[in-house]
Amino acid sequence: NAGVMQNPRHLVRRRGQEARLRCSPMKGHSHVYWYRQLPEEGLKFMVYLQKENIIDESGMPKERFSAEFPKEGPSILRIQQVVRGDSAAYFCASSPGDRDRGLHEQYFGPGTRLTVT
């Protein structure tokens, strides 16, 4: 069973460019969470999505950041007009989302390390 997949693993962007980060959840998982880990800081929740729906985006900056999880294809976290402060590791986690059966543990992908120059 393939794990959570993220690509690219490393991404370098100049200030002002756009960054697109992709996440394919584990097979059978319908819930996707994005987290950001700034250097020397803890993991912070950004957004929670199910297929075609954003459930909670309370942790995502209101400007320049957006996320989607289309019916077909991976979830995408998009950062427009990147700034140096966006440099971080971005992790995607997926879950089956079936709490009644205790199946709501989250499994993380390898992450995308974004560097803004």
Add this chain to the structure above:
Amino acid sequence: QKEVEQNSGPLSVPEGAIASLNCTYSDRGSQSFFWYRQYSGKSPELIMSIYSNGDKEDGRFTAQLNKASQYVSLLIRDSQPSDSATYLCAVTPFPNFGNEKLTFGTGTRLTIIP
């Protein structure tokens, strides 16, 4: 007050000894608690989940939960050098209406000394 607090360490433990990692949380209604291990430059790896008061054992790992004291711990028996990593405590909010977003502590850096 931080929502999830952990001692940042570093915590040094001799090989073969028991490593004890602690975590406190502020949301009294939280229902789900997780321990993740993160090696430097890698992603978090789930090692334990616990939902009820008491102990839960899995191999060399034991998670302990005390909801009255808002305290969760992780014990690692027979510590190995490969256990050297940062251990992250994570908690889900209450009520969550099915939204299981995790709030993480800043992690405890554990070093096992051969």
